[in-house]
Amino acid sequence: MNFVWTVAWRLLREGRFQTALILAGVSIGVGVIVYITAIVSGLQANIIDRTLSTQAHVVLRPADIVNQAPLTVPGSVKLADIAKRTQRENTIANWSGIVARVRGTPNVSAVAAMASGPGVAQQGGVRKSIVLMGVELDDYCQVVRLDNKLQAGRLLLPTGTALIGKELAADLGLQPGGRLRLQAATGGSQSMTVGAILDFGLKDLNKRWVLLPLREAQNLLGFQRDVTEIYIKSERLFEAESLAANLALATGLTADSWQSSNGQLVTALKSQSASSLMIRVFVTFAVALGIASVLVVTVVQRQREIGILRAMGTPASRILAVFLLQGGLVGLFGSLFGSLLGAAMSVGISRLALTEDGSPLFPVVLDGELFVTTALIATLVGVLAALLPALRAARLDPVEAIRG
């Protein structure tokens, strides 16, 4: 039997009403924090997931070609003005070496080369502007999932086939097995079979994206053996920016991370995180003040008992420890109840609020780490909040405390 634990526990048990009050306060506070965290991280994960379902984490593109204007020195005479015309499309040559090197970079889980360019799809006299995207299907599927986007047909890309979006298929009246003619803006044209119809999740992409074998895209676009982009999937989603910087240095190409391609989204996510952090901080403060104020009242109510304990020879440090422990216990138990409350609320709302297709409007993320962190922080906050009341109790003059 340990004095500090026993006395702290008995006083909490005896002061049932106050203990219940303080526990309710902590539970509600922790519940709100858990709920908000679960909702916000769920929403963010969902948004990122949706956004990245058609994007690579990092895209390598040819380095920008800069026109260097000749310097005109004042007072000099210009004899000739030679400006080079664009020789050909800006592409990545001998890319297989680059792809091999990128594959060997840490944190890279998949790499896919792509030759893309503008084009037109024709069928029965209808012409639609499209993007020709030549890929090795196996590589591409590892960077961008396609199996969950398949609407009709089979996810194969042999020579002579093309995978098209569902809007384009509707516009051209095409089914898997139907034929369409693809024409590149540079003039080449070829008749292809529709292998599958895909839903990319965005209407614009569904109208324009046409996947075809890499070799045929290179021929149509006149790139010979070059590609225009290298798609990279990172193992660590949120380290894509530093990966992009490393790859740009290593390859001499331009590297764009998903964050830099989706600047507005990242800003929105950050401000959302910041506001949820603010809510959490202020709720924590409110909880701490609640614990402190109830404990102050408890100390005042119990001052005679504290005085008796001091008179019979309880060291002041032991009285201090009793009340700090009470704060810690209240924080710990409150956070356990609160975690249950928050989990119940978030699971409840994710079950109740549904979108039209039956998926949750608020997808929640509840991980064990959240509960452990919350319990630790709540315990610490409890101890800190108890500091003032505990000091007050430890400094009570036994004579005055007993006299009342």
Add this chain to the structure above:
Amino acid sequence: MTLQGVKKSYGGGKSPRVEVLHGIGLQLVEGEFAALLGPSGSGKSTLLNIMGLLETPTAGELHIAGTATAGLDDAARTALRNRYLGFVFQFHHLLPAFSALENVMMPLFAGQGRVTSQDRQRAAMLLQRVGLAEHAAKQPVQLSGGQQQRVAIVRALMNRPRLVLADEPTGNLDTQTANEVFALLHELNREDGTTFLIVTHDQRLADGCPRQIRLLDGRLQPDGWLSPAPSASGR
């Protein structure tokens, strides 16, 4: 316990300084049973608090078991209090959250931070001695006033103190119960040789004490002895 020239004054600064004790010299001999008498306002409580190391004297010296107490910090005085002194208050002041047995163990528990099964046995033995063995597990509110005060008395004895200070221990008990409690104090004094100093305003009870210390207006009255002072071989 020896007091030499102990003075205590309150106030100072803006409020007028009031001296409550004007130089108290007093020696308590081991094993004696003394009553401290005096009208209200005479400084009884202050003297008792000083002897209980709950207040520090403004001037003078207080020795307890050969240790000078001047200049000791709170922790050291707390340790001395725990080791050498037992307290019985007018209102029993048992802790309501603990059983009778736990209340008896409390001085040891508070001083050491933990208790052993031996300590538990000693507390049970003490309760048995005052006829409360079957009430050990009860909460204070389940006991009568006399029972509560008996628990409080054996609580004061838990640490085998050299001196028990009792402040009006029968003050809120009816006459018969007060007599019983007083008889118990006498018995414990005779059997264990524990020194008792009992503050009371009840002359009838004080008459039963071998030594009577009278305090008037912060000074001890010279005719403190009713019977000859017991020799130092009280135990």
